[in-house]
Amino acid sequence: MDLKRIVIIGGGAAGLMAAYSAACNKACRITVVEKNERCARKVMITGKGRCNVTNNCDIDTLIANVPRNARFLYSAFSEFSPKDTMDFFTSQGVELKTERGNRVFPVSDKAVDIVDALVGAVKKKGVKFLCGRAVEIVAENGQVKGVRLESGDTVEAEGVIIATGGVSYPLTGSTGEGHRMAEKLGHTVTELKPSLIPLECHEGFCNRLSGLSLKNVTLSVFEEGKKKAVFSNQGEILFTHFGISGPLVLSASAYLDKMGTKQYKAFIDLKPALSIEQLDSRVLRDFSEQQNKDFSNSLDKLLPKSLIPVIVSLSGISGDCKVNSVSREQRRELCLLIKNFPLSITGFRPIEEAIITRGGVSVKEINPATMQSKLIDGLFFAGEIIDVDSLTGGFNLQIAFSTGYKAGLNI
Secondary structure (H helix, E strand, O other), X not given: OOOEEEEEEOOOHHHHHHHHHHHOOOOEEEEEEEOOOOOXXXXXHHHHHOOOOEEOOOHHHHHHOOOEOHHHHHHHHHHOOXXXXXXXXXXXXXXXXXXXXXXXXXXXXXXXXXXXXXXXXHHHOOOEEEEOOEEEEEEEOOEEEEEEEOOOOEEEOOEXXXXXXXXXXXXXXXXXXXXXXXXXXXOOEOOOEEEOOOEEEOOOHHHHOOOOEEEEEEEEEEEOOOOOOOEEEEEEEEEOOOEEEOHHHHHHHOOOOOEOOEOEEEEEEOOOOOOHHHHHHHHHHHHHHOOOOEHHHOOOOOOOHHHHHHHHHHHOOOOOOEHHHOOHHHHHHHHHHHHOEEEEEEEEOOHHXXXXXXXXXXXXXXXXXXXXXXXXXXXXXXXXXXXXXXXOOOHHHHXXXXXXXXXXXXX
């Protein structure tokens, strides 16, 4: 019996899981085409080199952490859940641990252990690896026939899975070839934008605050002219020379769909555990304990040292004003400032700095039950090339594993 020939373009998280899933079917001859000498280079840098491999949660939580096209992923998540991901790596000898926010990491804190387990599992199944750059999907009469390489060679195939990733972190190999190949076959590729990316701000004081980390603060972001926040959550923020970063900011960036056409304003609640009244009482108490101090020297117990000059400047209260001369109204305005520290967002950082890409092959043209193209027989998609993305916390790798497993299973 002739074995079905399958080519998987891209040896990242989605491609390798697709290869493993497909290889579990003995009637296949599978080739992974990867242009890098080493597979899964992007996985190597996830979680700051520790690899946040998934999130130990249920499917409803997974769906809730996907801002766009979440329902498209329901079947894939049901087929291959976070538990399945954890069971897979455990079966490959990788011990896992669950940390804050249900984030799952290898006990070793080494991403290379995840990569080695993936590659090892695939090789054990007899999958062939071919180092080369795919440039075109060969199709005739709406049916996949093979993959043409940059070298000019063609690898014949009855089934192809494109798992080339997005366009973020191009040094890892994500440079958009998959999108171009899909478009050439008639697929729609939605606008590619950065997601999970730091934000640039107008305020010059961000540069002075560079390196300051604020924990347990609330970040709320509003679109120009709207009263309801597009994002509001509590967590950690990091000031940089260009604006703000940190886990909370990266998550917020996933909701700024109209960046470039609309203005966004951010507000940081520096004391979310206190109401305005409670904060006012706290400030009044601090002032009463140091009545003869200048205002600029009176906030040490309340705020980080580097933030104090900025707050003093924005408050409109003279820094050399004695605290016993600060009026009740001035004190209330100070509390409002601390509860609503303002920042004007001017844009995303360059897409090359994004953790993931927003946009990709339209989900309207992919069967969610199989990951197969609705336009070309034998063509499948997996991972970040699809127009789906999620928040930080291991969710994006789970998308890669789930869609990869689904595509490999059905090809």
